[in-house]
Amino acid sequence: xxxxxxxGQRTKETPKDAQNISHIYLxxxxxxxxxxxxxxxxxxxxxxIVKKIETIIRxxxxxxxxxxxxxxxxxxxxxxxxxxxxxxxxAELLRFEDRNGKAMVLAMTHEEAVxxxxxxxxxxxxxxxxxxxxxxxxxxxxxxxxxxxxxxxxFTMKDGYSFHADNEDLKQYYDRVHEAYERVFRRxxxxxxxxxxxxxxxxxxAVSHExxxxxxxxxxxxxxxxxxxxxxxxxxxxxxLTFSAEPPLPLEKVRTPNRRSxxxxxxxxxxxxxxxxxxxxxxxxxxxxxxxxxxxGDLEVNETKLRNxxxxxxxxxxxxxxxxxxxxxxxxxxxxxxxxxxxxxxxxPSAARSSNLIVGANEADYHFKNFNxxxxxxxxxxxxxxxxxxxxPCPVTGEPxxxxxxxxxGNIFQxxxxxxxxxxxxxxxxxxxxRPMFMGCYGIGVGRTMAAVLEQRHDDYGPVWPMSIxxxxxxxxxxxPKKEGVTEAAEKIYADLTARxxxxxxxxxxxxxxxxxxxxxxxxxxxRLIISPKTLADEKVEYxxxxxxxxxxxxxxxxxxxxxxAVADELAKYTC
RNA sequence: CGGGGCGUAGCGCAGUCUGGUUAGCGCGUCUGGUUUGGGACCAGAAGGUCCGGAGUUCGAAUCUCCGCGCCCCGACCA
Numbered sequence: 001x002x003x004x005x006x007x008g009q010r011t012k013e014t015p016k017d018a019q020n021i022s023h024i025y026l027x028x029x030x031x032x033x034x035x036x037x038x039x040x041x042x043x044x045x046x047x048x049i050v051k052k053i054e055t056i057i058r059x060x061x062x063x064x065x066x067x068x069x070x071x072x073x074x075x076x077x078x079x080x081x082x083x084x085x086x087x088x089x090x091a092e093l094l095r096f097e098d099r100n101g102k103a104m105v106l107a108m109t110h111e112e113a114v115x116x117x118x119x120x121x122x123x124x125x126x127x128x129x130x131x132x133x134x135x136x137x138x139x140x141x142x143x144x145x146x147x148x149x150x151x152x153x154x155f156t157m158k159d160g161y162s163f164h165a166d167n168e169d170l171k172q173y174y175d176r177v178h179e180a181y182e183r184v185f186r187r188x189x190x191x192x193x194x195x196x197x198x199x200x201x202x203x204x205x206a207v208s209h210e211x212x213x214x215x216x217x218x219x220x221x222x223x224x225x226x227x228x229x230x231x232x233x234x235x236x237x238x239x240x241l242t243f244s245a246e247p248p249l250p251l252e253k254v255r256t257p258n259r260r261s262x263x264x265x266x267x268x269x270x271x272x273x274x275x276x277x278x279x280x281x282x283x284x285x286x287x288x289x290x291x292x293x294x295x296x297g298d299l300e301v302n303e304t305k306l307r308n309x310x311x312x313x314x315x316x317x318x319x320x321x322x323x324x325x326x327x328x329x330x331x332x333x334x335x336x337x338x339x340x341x342x343x344x345x346x347x348x349p350s351a352a353r354s355s356n357l358i359v360g361a362n363e364a365d366y367h368f369k370n371f372n373x374x375x376x377x378x379x380x381x382x383x384x385x386x387x388x389x390x391x392x393p394c395p396v397t398g399e400p401x402x403x404x405x406x407x408x409x410g411n412i413f414q415x416x417x418x419x420x421x422x423x424x425x426x427x428x429x430x431x432x433x434x435r436p437m438f439m440g441c442y443g444i445g446v447g448r449t450m451a452a453v454l455e456q457r458h459d460d461y462g463p464v465w466p467m468s469i470x471x472x473x474x475x476x477x478x479x480x481p482k483k484e485g486v487t488e489a490a491e492k493i494y495a496d497l498t499a500r501x502x503x504x505x506x507x508x509x510x511x512x513x514x515x516x517x518x519x520x521x522x523x524x525x526x527x528r529l530i531i532s533p534k535t536l537a538d539e540k541v542e543y544x545x546x547x548x549x550x551x552x553x554x555x556x557x558x559x560x561x562x563x564x565x566a567v568a569d570e571l572a573k574y575t576c
Numbered sequence: 577c578g579g580g581g582c583g584u585a586g587c588g589c590a591g592u593c594u595g596g597u598u599a600g601c602g603c604g605u606c607u608g609g610u611u612u613g614g615g616a617c618c619a620g621a622a623g624g625u626c627c628g629g630a631g632u633u634c635g636a637a638u639c640u641c642c643g644c645g646c647c648c649c650g651a652c653c654a
Contacts, residue, residue, distance in 0.1 A: 012603065012615060013588045017647050027587095037646065085654090091577095092653065109654045143577070143652055151653085159654090219653090314652095411654085443654075461614095480612055514614035521614090532613070542613095 001044075001472070003507040003519070006030075008043035010519050020217035022451040023148025025463050029522035038145025038153035042447070045523065048471040048503075049450050050156065054135050056187045056468065057158045057444055060180045064173075066131045066160055071113045073137050077103035079112040082423045088313065092140045106139040111419050111441060114161040118437065119425035125165050128427060128437065129173060133160030135446070147217055149451040150407060160442040165429065167416065170438040174207070174414050177442050181211055181410050183576040188449055189466030191456045193409065196222055199235040199304055200413060207414040211444075212406030213452035220408055223401040225394040230401070235304040238384055239392035239401065243296075243353040244274075249370040251336075256367045260331035262297040265367060269358060273297035277351045277359040277371060279333040281318035282306070290318055290326050292343045294335055295386055296350035296357070302387040306346060309383050332360040335377050336368060345380045347373065352382045407452045410444040463524035464547050468574035472505035473567050475525035477517070479532035481510045489556065490531040493541070496560040502567050521546070526570060527563060 008030025017034075018024040026032045031046035042050060058068065077095060080086040085093075094106040107113060114132055122128070135158045142153050149155075160177070164170040178195065185193040190213050198210040210233060212222055221234035232238070259265045266273045276297030283290050291310065293301050307315055320330045326342040328334070335345060336359070351357065352373040359371040373382075390403030419425070420436040429435050450469070457464045467473060474497060478490035487508075494506045505525060507516050513532075520528055530542040540553040543563070554562055 009586075009604075010615095011587055015587070016582080016589090019648070034646085089654080090652085111654085138654085140654075144648095144650090146648080157654095413654090441654085477613095483612090510612085512612055512614085512616060514612095514616085517614050519615085530613080534613080 001505050003505060004509050008045055010522050018148060020147050021458055022454040025454055025458060026148055029462060038142055045471040049469050050446055052469040053188050053446055053449055057184055060184045061133050061160060064176045064180045066133045068134060069132050070134050070136060071110050073107055075105050075107050075113055077105050079116055080105055083112050083419055084422055094139055094141045108138055108140040110159055115419045115423045115425045118163055123427060125427055125429050129162060129164040129169055131160055131162040133158060149447045156446040158444040162440045164438040167438050170414055170440050174440050177412050185211055187574045187576060188469050189453050194231050196231040196233055197236055198233045206416055209412050210408050211410035213409050214404050215407050215455040216405055217455060218405035218407040220406045222404045222406045223388050224404060225397045225399050225401060227397060230394045230396040237388040238395045239388045240395045240398060241350060241392060243350060246355040248372040248375055249356050251376055252369045253361050253366055254369055255365060257365045265358060275358060277357040279360055281323050282315040283318040283322055284312050285314050287322055290322055290343050292345045293385055294351045295348040296354055299350055300387040301385050306385045329362045329364055332364055332366060334360040334362040346385055347380060347382050348385045349382055350386055409449045409452050412442045413440060415439045415441055461521035465524040466574060467526045467570035470526050472525045473503040474563060475505050475520045475523060475528045477507045477530045479513050483533040485536055486531055486533055489536055493559055497563060500564045502564060527566060
């Protein structure tokens with residue numbers, strides 16, 4: 001490609017709407033352009049990167065016997081009615097009617113579509129297992145797109161779906177996908193990517209992992225032991241906190257005028273928050289169930305854990321009216337004497353196993369001292385609902401947990417029979433009996449992966465793309481193209497390298513050197529060749545890597561062979 | 577969906593508080609010339625529904641009201 005005709009202006013100034021590195025460089029380098037919030041056009045540079053990422057994904061999916069298909073973006077809503085997700089998924093699912101008034105959706109994921117396919121194409125256990133995947137547009141009407149390509153409304157995703165005769169086979173295949181994903185993310189050049197335990201969310205199912213590219217701008221919080229043996233999303237992370245068990249002292253009601261918050265009460269009574277119990281009230285969305293969550297005063301409730309335990313899809317903080325109706329006093333709420341008929345009580349071990357806590361007395365301006373769970377209330381649901389904090393002890397190694405941010409570039413789920421049962425996707429086993437297939441699903445966000453690589457591979461001047469996905473492998477600059485021999489030499493190298501299959505971007509514009517070098521930095525090709533009258537006089541061509549300041553001078557006769565080899569060597573680093 | 581910020585040329589901004597020439601600057605673009613190793617210089621040029629609508633006023637980019645859009649924080653998030 002000749003740069004004089006490459007579409008996508010580079011800019012010197014940082015666009016005001018961009019905050020994180022990947023967003024800034026994708027705009028400044030002319031890779032993407034916004035069309036609406038969270039909706040982007042990919043320009044040639046980005047499209048080339050994305051294509052290479054997709055190729056790597058396809059190779060790895062094919063290696064684990066995946067079969068590529070292509071399902072539509074527009075689906076009839078009735079499929080989503082069958083699975084039940086018409087009800088459970090909210091406004092992220094874009095719904096509309098076609099000209100005949102038929103309810104349609106823009107697919108945000110394809111479980112329904114692929115199950116619809118599987119149940120008609122597959123009838124026998126002899127056809128199992130199999131995996132289908134496609135690389136296709138997803139639309140999710142996100143409430144708040146952000147961060148350039150990190151969170152968008154329309155995007156390209158590779159999603160794969162496997163079908164099995166039993167859960168054991170699903171588990172084995174899941175592990176193969178896990179390995180394939182590790183290869184994909186290594187090959188696309190992520191330098192720091194981990195798979196972690198995750199919440200299954202609206203997908204359902206039992207087991208799932210997320211692949212997280214570690215980056216400060218990531219939206220997810222990850223807790224990890226220093227040796228990486230334990231890695232989990234904040235939503236499901238646990239810690240091995242220990243609790244002080246002392247001989248119980250007598251329960252005692254004390255006056256705490258106008259002290260409502262944990263800090264106020266602890267300060268007033270001269271103790272630290274660890275010696276208090278915190279009451280947090282939630283309710284379901286239509287206020288039919290009141291939930292009393294109790295936890296040690298210095299900890300916070302992890303609502304995801306609480307929701308999952310209660311099997312209530314959505315919860316909110318309860319209103320004071322609802323709390324009072326159940327006989328509790330907001331700000332002074334107590335587990336002591338609460339009517340279990342009216343309140344669902346969930347106690348974190350941190351509160352259940354600590355001794356002599358200060359808790360509310362269900363009476364304005366009063367608290368109890370020396371609350372002890374086993375003695376002072378009926379035994380109830382003691383469940384881990386605590387939010388982990390950085391530095392808390394790891395549940396596996398006991399070491400302090402690191403807290404990191406991550407971009408979710410991929411995820412894998414063992415769905416089991418969640419969709420195949422609801423949508424009646426069965427096969428006949430060896431005994432002629434119809435049974436639901438076991439299913440797994442596996443996603444990779446392609447554009448987000450590109451952004452994540454950029455977050456991990458850049459310097460102060462722009463992206464430093466790995467050879468495996470770089471939009472161009474070699475950036476060829478002709479300095480002073482009007483001077484004797486420069487253009488001829490550059491054209492010859494351009495033609496020779498291109499003929500050997502090397503992706504070359506040829507800067508033929510004849511701009512000032514600094515101008516061209518800055519553009520080259522923003523394009524981030526791993527290798528750079530500079531043709532100038534200065535070096536040409538000695539029959540030399542300058543050769544520089546994007547990730548180094550060192551310069552070499554190659555004999556012009558050897559350039560093609562040397563560079564072709566260098567590209568091959570570099571590519572070899574990203575094969576598995 | 578709650579809170580905050582912003583909207584003036586392709587991009588970055590000034591002007592708005594305190595209404596008043598022909599709306600300005602830098603980058604980029606075009607023409608001609610001089611230049612050519614880390615975003616050159618000279619001369620000239622093109623490019624604007626000042627986000628939209630309504631209102632106040634002799635007069636609105638500027639004041640008022642109502643919309644819309646984008647970014648950030650939060651809630652939400654297969």
